[in-house]
Structures are given as structure tokens and as C-alpha cells.
Amino acid sequence: MKRTPLYERHLALGGQMINFGGWELPVQYHGIIKEHEQTRNAAGLFDVSHMGEISVKGPGALRFLQRMVTNDVAAAQDFQAVYSPMCNENGGTVDDLLVYRQDSRSFLLVVNAANTEKDFEWLQSHASGDAEVRNVSDEYAQLALQGPYAERILQKLCDKPLSDIGFYRFRTDVRVAGVTAVVSRTGYTGEDGFELYIRPDKSSEVWDRLLEAGQSDGLMPAGLGARDTLRFEAALPLYGHELSDSISPLEAGLGIFVKLDKEDFIGKSALAKQKAAGLSRRIVGFEMTGRGIPRAQMTVLHHGAAAGVVTSGGFAPSVGKNIGMALVDAGCAAEGTGLDIVIRDKPVMARVVKRPFYCKKYKK
Amino acid sequence: MKIPEGLLYSKDHEWVRIDGGMAYVGITDYAQHNLGDIVYVELPALGAALNAGDILGGVDSVKSASDIYTPVSGEVVKVNDELGDAPEKINADAYASWIAVLKMTDASELNMLMDAEAYEEFCASEE
Numbered sequence: 001m002k003r004t005p006l007y008e009r010h011l012a013l014g015g016q017m018i019n020f021g022g023w024e025l026p027v028q029y030h031g032i033i034k035e036h037e038q039t040r041n042a043a044g045l046f047d048v049s050h051m052g053e054i055s056v057k058g059p060g061a062l063r064f065l066q067r068m069v070t071n072d073v074a075a076a077q078d079f080q081a082v083y084s085p086m087c088n089e090n091g092g093t094v095d096d097l098l099v100y101r102q103d104s105r106s107f108l109l110v111v112n113a114a115n116t117e118k119d120f121e122w123l124q125s126h127a128s129g130d131a132e133v134r135n136v137s138d139e140y141a142q143l144a145l146q147g148p149y150a151e152r153i154l155q156k157l158c159d160k161p162l163s164d165i166g167f168y169r170f171r172t173d174v175r176v177a178g179v180t181a182v183v184s185r186t187g188y189t190g191e192d193g194f195e196l197y198i199r200p201d202k203s204s205e206v207w208d209r210l211l212e213a214g215q216s217d218g219l220m221p222a223g224l225g226a227r228d229t230l231r232f233e234a235a236l237p238l239y240g241h242e243l244s245d246s247i248s249p250l251e252a253g254l255g256i257f258v259k260l261d262k263e264d265f266i267g268k269s270a271l272a273k274q275k276a277a278g279l280s281r282r283i284v285g286f287e288m289t290g291r292g293i294p295r296a297q298m299t300v301l302h303h304g305a306a307a308g309v310v311t312s313g314g315f316a317p318s319v320g321k322n323i324g325m326a327l328v329d330a331g332c333a334a335e336g337t338g339l340d341i342v343i344r345d346k347p348v349m350a351r352v353v354k355r356p357f358y359c360k361k362y363k364k
Numbered sequence: 365m366k367i368p369e370g371l372l373y374s375k376d377h378e379w380v381r382i383d384g385g386m387a388y389v390g391i392t393d394y395a396q397h398n399l400g401d402i403v404y405v406e407l408p409a410l411g412a413a414l415n416a417g418d419i420l421g422g423v424d425s426v427k428s429a430s431d432i433y434t435p436v437s438g439e440v441v442k443v444n445d446e447l448g449d450a451p452e453k454i455n456a457d458a459y460a461s462w463i464a465v466l467k468m469t470d471a472s473e474l475n476m477l478m479d480a481e482a483y484e485e486f487c488a489s490e491e
Contacts, residue, residue: 016400027400027427028400031400031401032400032401032425032426032427033401033426034401225400225426225427228427229426291404291448292404292406293403293404293424293429295428295429314403314424314426314427315403315404315424315426317426322403322404344406344422
């Protein structure tokens with residue numbers, strides 16, 4: 001199994017280590033609910049160094065990326081991070097990622113850990129001479145500092161004013177505890193917060209300094225368990241659950257990140273066709289009205305007939321309910337529709353509700 | 365990790381406390397620790413007749429769902445309804461939080477279970 005540069009820190013902090021897509025990472029330190037609530041109410045520090053980084057550079061970099069991803073990277077400003085699905089020819093999703101635009105010739109893509117190799121090969125197989133694609137995952141450790149106190153904690157260690165970094169903006173010249181870092185106001189929790197990209201050999205030092213600086217504000221290290229409950233309440237998709245090679249971003253409800261009016265990109269014609277014909281299935285949010293906890297892969301029924309499958313599910317600590325997301329026939333995707341989730345071989349009542357389940361106002 | 369004397373333990377990390385012909389069944393401290401925050405307990409039906417090894421109920425933590433197996437055969441004569449509203453009691457005290465009481469039909473099954481010392485060794489070997 002692969003280890004991040006913070007492995008020793010996780011052990012020292014009492015992290016319960018698990019295998020996450022080939023990476024040995026802490027699922028929790030002192031309890032998922034505690035870490036979840038602390039991130040919502042104060043701040044949480046996550047080691048997300050397993051995420052992959054791929055650089056795209058050269059005079060043709062912008063044109064190449066415009067063809068590879070569904071969102072419009074040309075419309076973005078320099079030092080803006082763009083969330084985008086990346087599709088195959090059928091409109092299925094190869095991955096969902098962040099594109100950090102430094103300028104029109106230099107981009108950094110941040111991709112799901114388990115997809116790093118696949119994405120790199122996919123990108124490279126489509127690249128031509130004027131766009132160089134490199135897997136630079138080993139050059140970065142990544143920390144996510146999330147929660148309402150994230151800014152004031154991080155500011156204590158930074159030489160640049162963080163209030164200047166808007167939502168989905170970044171800087172590459174911030175020194176965090178003396179270590180040069182890429183700092184973006186991004187995250188995967190539904191809270192305000194930052195992600196830091198730093199040299200692996202300096203990451204333990206930055207991690208320690210952050211925990212120290214945040215102690216008086218209640219900063220706590222948080223594991224993959226809380227990362228999942230936080231993203232799931234905010235209805236943020238997780239690749240392999242709400243998105244996959246066979247689930248399109250339109251079906252996942254990510255239409256605003258698919259710019260069918262920009263120049264040609266891979267998957268465009270399939271997605272345009274899907275949109276014109278009307279979607280046959282959709283990802284919906286639901287909450288349990290009967291007793292039981294929905295889990296990924298459980299069958300969804302509508303009036304007794306199979307209507308889909310749960311993609312994510314569980315107890316949502318900040319909502320106080322058992323909720324889930326499911327890929328269902330479009331006919332039963334309307335808010336208020338009654339569904340049954342088959343839990344331990346028994347149908348349990350649920351109904352379709354609006355997403356996100358949890359919503360906080362971000363700093364824009 | 366707590367492993368009290370006087371209880372019997374299964375390899376699936378259930379504990380059994382014998383009181384006359386009745387068996388109180390719950391999950392161990394080791395089990396609750398590994399599951400993490402418990403948010404739902406599925407209790408068996410009163411009156412259900414179960415064989416040792418049958419599913420007695422289920423327990424969901426934030427991260428996963430697990431089945432609970434009954435280590436002894438018998439009829440379910442009591443269920444712990446309190447856990448329906450407060451499943452986190454299992455995290456707080458696994459041995460006070462029995463899930464169900466079975467009226468045992470075969471006391472010899474108890475010979476298959478471990479005492480505290482044997483269970484402690486078993487847990488160590490699971491690590």
C-alpha cells in the first residue's frame with residue numbers, strides 16, 4: 001500500500017488506518033461524528049495527499065484542455081480553479097477534477113487518487129506536441145483545511161492576505177509556515193476552507209504548525225470518514241458512486257459544468273444527444289421516512305418495481321437524518337416521489353428530496 | 365479495550381451473559397471500537413426462533429453496516445428498545461447495551477464460546 005508523507009503523523013495522532021484505493025490513510029482519529037461536527041463548527045485538517053496532480057503545459061495547453069474537459073477553461077481567469085467533469089466519447093465520466101489555470105500555457109489538474117493513472121494515460125493518448133502532460137503527483141503533498149475558522153487559522157501562518165483569495169481562486173506564492181505553497185479557496189466539505197499544495201518533504205512541518213495554530217480555535221485532524229459524510233451532506237459527487245465511466249455528468253445533475261455551447265470536446269455529441277432526447281435516469285437525493293440506513297449498491301424500488309440503485313447513503317450528522325443519493329429512472333426523480341430502499345432484504349420507505357441536504361453560504 | 369470476566373464471547377465479537385436459562389446478547393467493546401460511531405440498531409422480532417449462527421439483527425455505524433449473529437439457539441423473549449432511540453449507548457458501554465435476550469434451547473452451545481482470556485487472545489490475533 002502507498003503511504004502519504006504524513007503517515008507517521010496519522011499513527012502518532014491515533015488514526016485508524018484503512019486501505020483507501022491502495023493508500024493507507026486514517027478513516028478517523030477520535031470519531032467520525034466528532035470530526036465532522038468540528039469541521040462544520042470550527043475547523044478540520046485533512047491529509048489528501050493521495051489526490052493526483054497532472055500538469056499540462058505548452059502553447060497548446062488551453063486548446064488541449066478545452067477538448068478534454070466539459071467545462072469552459074477558456075472563460076476562466078488566470079489563478080482561477082475550475083471544477084469539471086472529463087468525459088469519454090459516450091458521455092460517460094472518465095473523472096471529475098479541478099483545473100488550476102495559472103495562465104493559458106500552464107495548468108495543474110487535481111484528480112481522484114484512484115483515477116490518477118487512468119487519467120494520465122487518457123490525457124496523454126490525446127495530447128499532441130504543443131501540450132505536455134506530466135504526472136506530477138509525487139511532487140505534491142495536499143492538505144485541506146476546512147471549516148468556518150479555516151481562514152483565520154491559516155492566516156496566522158501566511159505572509160499574504162487570504163481574504164484576497166476568492167471562492168475557487170488560488171495563489172502560488174503564499175508562504176505557509178515559511179514553506180511556499182499553492183493555496184486555493186476550495187474544498188470538498190460544503191464549508192469555507194483552503195487546500196494547500198506543498199513539497200512532500202515539508203508537509204509534516206506544515207501539518208504540525210497548522211494544528212498548533214488552530215488549537216485555540218478547536219482545529220482537529222479529520223479522517224476520510226468525516227470527509228465522506230461532509231461531502232455527502234453537501235451532495236458533492238464522489239467518483240465511483242455518483243459518477244462513473246457509464247454515468248454522464250448530465251445524469252449526475254452536473255449540467256452547469258457541461259458547456260455544450262463551447263467548441264468541440266470529447267463526449268459533446270453524446271451529451272448533446274442525451275440532453276435533446278431527455279435523460280432516462282438521474283441522480284436524486286432522498287431521505288428515509290422509514291427506519292434504516294441506506295448504503296451504496298442497495299436496490300431502489302418504486303411501487304414495488306426496480307427503479308434504480310443507491311450510490312451513496314448513510315447517517316448525516318449535521319442534518320440528523322438518514323439520507324442518500326440514488327441513480328433512478330427519470331420518471332421517479334421528482335421531489336416528493338415515494339421510493340423504497342431494500343435494506344437487509346426488506347423495503348423501507350424513503351422519499352425524493354432537494355439536494356444539497358446541507359447548505360452553507362460560502363465566501364465568494 | 366474492556367473484556368469483562370464472567371461473560372462468554374464469540375468469534376464474531378458478540379458477548380453472552382447467562383442468567384438462568386436466559387442469554388443476554390450484545391456486541392463487544394472491541395466490535396464497537398472497530399465500527400466507530402453507531403447510529404442505528406436493527407433489533408430482532410420478539411418471539412423469533414433462532415438457531416446459533418442466525419442473524420440476530422444489525423448494527424450501522426457511520427461508515428458501515430454489519431450483521432449481528434446469535435451465538436446461541438433459542439426464542440427471542442426481550443429486545444432492548446432503548447437502542448432504537450439511542451444506538452450510541454453501545455459505544456458508551458457495550459456490555460450494558462444488550463441487544464436481545466434469548467430463552468436458550470441448548471445450553472451445550474455455550475461450550476463453543478470463549479471466556480475472557482481466550483477472547484482477549486483471539487482479538488490480539490485479529491490485529
